[in-house]
Amino acid sequence: xxxxxxxxxxxxxxxxxxxxxxxxxxxxxxxxxxxxxxxxxxxxxxxxxxxxxxxxxxxxxxxxxxxxxxxxxxxxxxxxxxxxxxxxxxxxxxxxxxxxxxxxxxxxxxxxxxxxxxxxxxxxxxxxxxxxxxxxxxxxxxxxxxxxxxxxxxxxxxxxxxxxxxxxxxxxxxxxxxxxxxxxxxx
Amino acid sequence: xxxxxxxxxxxxxxxxxxxxxxxxxxxxxxxxxxxxxxxxxxxxxxxxxxxxxxxxxxxxxxxxxxxxxxxxxxxxxxxxxxxxxxxxxxxxxxxxxxxxxxxxxxxxxxxxxxxxxxxxxxxxxxxxxxxxxxxxxxxxxxxxxxxxxxxxxxxxxxxxxxxxxxxxxxxxxxxxxxxxxxxxxxxxxxxxxxxxxxxxxxxxxxxxxxxxxxxxxxxxxxxxxxxxxxxxxxxxxxxxxxxxxxxxxxxxxxxxxxxxxxxxxxxxxxxxxxxxxxxxxxxxxxxxxxxxxxxxxxxxxx
Numbered sequence: 001x002x003x004x005x006x007x008x009x010x011x012x013x014x015x016x017x018x019x020x021x022x023x024x025x026x027x028x029x030x031x032x033x034x035x036x037x038x039x040x041x042x043x044x045x046x047x048x049x050x051x052x053x054x055x056x057x058x059x060x061x062x063x064x065x066x067x068x069x070x071x072x073x074x075x076x077x078x079x080x081x082x083x084x085x086x087x088x089x090x091x092x093x094x095x096x097x098x099x100x101x102x103x104x105x106x107x108x109x110x111x112x113x114x115x116x117x118x119x120x121x122x123x124x125x126x127x128x129x130x131x132x133x134x135x136x137x138x139x140x141x142x143x144x145x146x147x148x149x150x151x152x153x154x155x156x157x158x159x160x161x162x163x164x165x166x167x168x169x170x171x172x173x174x175x176x177x178x179x180x181x182x183x184x185x186x187x
Numbered sequence: 188x189x190x191x192x193x194x195x196x197x198x199x200x201x202x203x204x205x206x207x208x209x210x211x212x213x214x215x216x217x218x219x220x221x222x223x224x225x226x227x228x229x230x231x232x233x234x235x236x237x238x239x240x241x242x243x244x245x246x247x248x249x250x251x252x253x254x255x256x257x258x259x260x261x262x263x264x265x266x267x268x269x270x271x272x273x274x275x276x277x278x279x280x281x282x283x284x285x286x287x288x289x290x291x292x293x294x295x296x297x298x299x300x301x302x303x304x305x306x307x308x309x310x311x312x313x314x315x316x317x318x319x320x321x322x323x324x325x326x327x328x329x330x331x332x333x334x335x336x337x338x339x340x341x342x343x344x345x346x347x348x349x350x351x352x353x354x355x356x357x358x359x360x361x362x363x364x365x366x367x368x369x370x371x372x373x374x375x376x377x378x379x380x381x382x383x384x385x386x387x388x389x390x391x392x393x394x395x396x397x398x399x400x401x402x403x404x405x406x407x408x409x410x411x412x413x414x415x416x417x418x419x420x421x422x423x424x425x426x427x428x429x430x431x432x433x434x435x436x437x438x439x440x441x442x443x444x445x446x447x448x449x450x451x452x453x454x455x456x457x458x459x460x461x462x463x464x465x466x467x468x469x470x471x472x473x474x475x476x477x478x479x480x481x482x483x484x485x486x487x488x489x
Binding site: 044045054055079099103109142157 | 218221222252308324325336378397398
């Protein structure tokens, strides 16, 4: 039954929902962030980049975004299972994402204790720093011979990663509205 | 504005404090686990390969789909750009065809002579049958390592070490094999080293990946650098794996110990790659006999 009392605001969480007499679907609310991070880990393997790294680490960007925009949703140890999944497809030696994602979660938790109130620009700054550190650290542990050429080849990827963070943040905000939409009918 | 904090200040609640502490401990243990696994996989790269292989087997069908889309969209783009340049290209092509017809006549005579000389030395043309022909279904586009994947694996007879080539030239070699997918070490990876020689003479060198899409040509015999920009390098066949005479790279820049070269076969432009059997140099049996015994003795012993 579709009722006429749906929210007039198109951008609210009600956009995805059926109006009154509905509540948040717990299954959806708890899985969407994880699915989006796993999807982010999986997508880059389908792109052919034979000359140099092109795409930013999408899985890590989704993790960062969810962690920064929804603090407290992801448990602190979540870098282990999600990182292990990322390692299966990223081409890095197995264990690199487990290590780096866990360290990143701890670092973000400490930053959060230090600066509990933040704005978007501050978040972007934090995410940018984390992305640069992650890409460089991943390069160091990748098992490749480290040369200046390798570093130069990573610069476009780093810049792209930093510039794409606001877009990732919008995507995550959209997913968050979808996640918390009142979709389940109250019996 | 972000919500205040994930912890909502644990305050005096012992339970909340413990759960925060447990979170830190678990995350730190996770990081340590990651470090241990990382050390293991850097020390023994094949140790965790089955895990990766299984995962790639699952993803391979999706990759086949996107690879098909990729090659189709490449085709569309090429059609559009060809239409744009049609007029100018037509004149240039006409001129080129005239020259090519002359060259073709010359080539025909050379081919005939070649045939005759081969029959003289009783050399039969042996075309190598590829083990499998497959699409490149994906690559590690976020990592600084350069790997690609194909959607065929052990079930199709692919083994570790087999060379992978496109119609233009060498692409790389098989590094890991799973049931239905294989991981290829591309020439551009920093860990890839390939013995090559200049196509026109016997100047031998190593072609090493630089990690940024170019190859570094390092001459084995150091001294005066005989290379020139535009030199084509082909596989030398030394050490096995790659059969000799397949195009690898074109020199684009000179350095004191060799040069910087561009790939001949850009993997992103190739539709299909063929995986060929491992090339083994036929060693002379006589070389295996130690110098203390004569060849006659060795033959009698067999």
